Amino acid sequence: MTDIADGITLIDTLLGGVPGRTSGYLVAGEAPAFVDPGAQTSAAHVVATLRAAGLGPDDLAWIVLTHIHLDHCGGAGELAAAFPRATVVVHERGVRHMIDPARLVAASHVVYAEHAPMYGGMSAIPEARVVAAPDGHRVALGAGRELEMIATPGHARHHMSVLDAATGTVIAGDAVGAHLVGGGLYPTVPPADVDIAAGRASLARLLAWRPQVVSASHFGPVGAPADAIAVADEQLAVMGEAALRGWIAGGRDAVEREIERALPLEAAVGTAESAMEWRALAWYQNNFDGLARWAEGAATPPGAA
Numbered sequence: 572m573t574d575i576a577d578g579i580t581l582i583d584t585l586l587g588g589v590p591g592r593t594s595g596y597l598v599a600g601e602a603p604a605f606v607d608p609g610a611q612t613s614a615a616h617v618v619a620t621l622r623a624a625g626l627g628p629d630d631l632a633w634i635v636l637t638h639i640h641l642d643h644c645g646g647a648g649e650l651a652a653a654f655p656r657a658t659v660v661v662h663e664r665g666v667r668h669m670i671d672p673a674r675l676v677a678a679s680h681v682v683y684a685e686h687a688p689m690y691g692g693m694s695a696i697p698e699a700r701v702v703a704a705p706d707g708h709r710v711a712l713g714a715g716r717e718l719e720m721i722a723t724p725g726h727a728r729h730h731m732s733v734l735d736a737a738t739g740t741v742i743a744g745d746a747v748g749a750h751l752v753g754g755g756l757y758p759t760v761p762p763a764d765v766d767i768a769a770g771r772a773s774l775a776r777l778l779a780w781r782p783q784v785v786s787a788s789h790f791g792p793v794g795a796p797a798d799a800i801a802v803a804d805e806q807l808a809v810m811g812e813a814a815l816r817g818w819i820a821g822g823r824d825a826v827e828r829e830i831e832r833a834l835p836l837e838a839a840v841g842t843a844e845s846a847m848e849w850r851a852l853a854w855y856q857n858n859f860d861g862l863a864r865w866a867e868g869a870a871t872p873p874g875a876a
């Protein structure tokens with residue numbers, strides 16, 4: 572547990588039992604919130620950590636989700652069961668999947684392939700306990716403090732960032748990419764609904780908020796926020812151009828070749844250990860599939876078959 576700002580504690584949600592991969596955030600208040608419980612396979616650890624931090628079953632008011640990928644939301648069902656007064660807050664597009672996660676889990680497992688057991692599935696959450704968060708939705712923590720959720724699509728259509736005005740903190744989910752094992756940032760653009768232009772617009776919106784702290788789900792606070800956002804934006808721009816070039820030249824395999832040339836993983840993240848982790852999790856490889864799907868749509872003129 573690490574405090575990243577006054578009243579905001581990072582808890583390692585230990586994807587696959589390994590530190591430094593996925594983070595959740597306990598935001599203190601009369602009505603405390605926990606942002607991104609992590610995968611279902613992390614839920615027992617997260618509940619135990621919150622109990623050890625002094626939260627009894629009635630003490631958690633909100634479970635906030637940056638988006639509905641299983642490494643962020645998969646444990647929400649177990650967390651909701653362990654904290655029966657908590658309300659789950661999620662992007663409007665995510666609500667039905669929290670109530671009936673079967674399709675979300677099946678589609679996610681196709682992407683995760685042999686890594687699916689590391690994530691696990693998801694338990695359904697009663698409809699009465701799920702709230703849809705439109706852009707600008709506010710989560711009241713008591714005593715005037717509140718979290719603001721803003722739509723930051725790009726990584727996914729259902730992606731939101733969580734802002735704490737009291738400390739100038741952005742809990743950014745995957746909007747700025749990821750940095751693993753102390754390496755540099757690199758984009759996370761997996762299937763199925765990556766949008767490069769939307770991702771860059773989301774970064775501009777986060778920059779305009781002038782954050783003091785930006786924390787990536789994978790993993791933890793980035794350095795100087797404005798510099799990190801500029802790096803993330805440049806990386807998305809380079810990646811988008813390379814993916815389009817590749818798609819037009821030769822489909823998915825050419826997308827991979829163009830990305831490896833334009834934004835080589837090792838050079839971007841800076842250390843062999845970090846690059847190994849990107850490959851071990853297959854997040855690096857998943858990017859090619861996400862980008863190929865995006866490029867196919869972006870390269871097809873509207874109205875064309």
Ligand SMILES: [Zn+2]
Pocket residue numbers: 640642643744745759788789
């Ligand atoms: Zn993620």
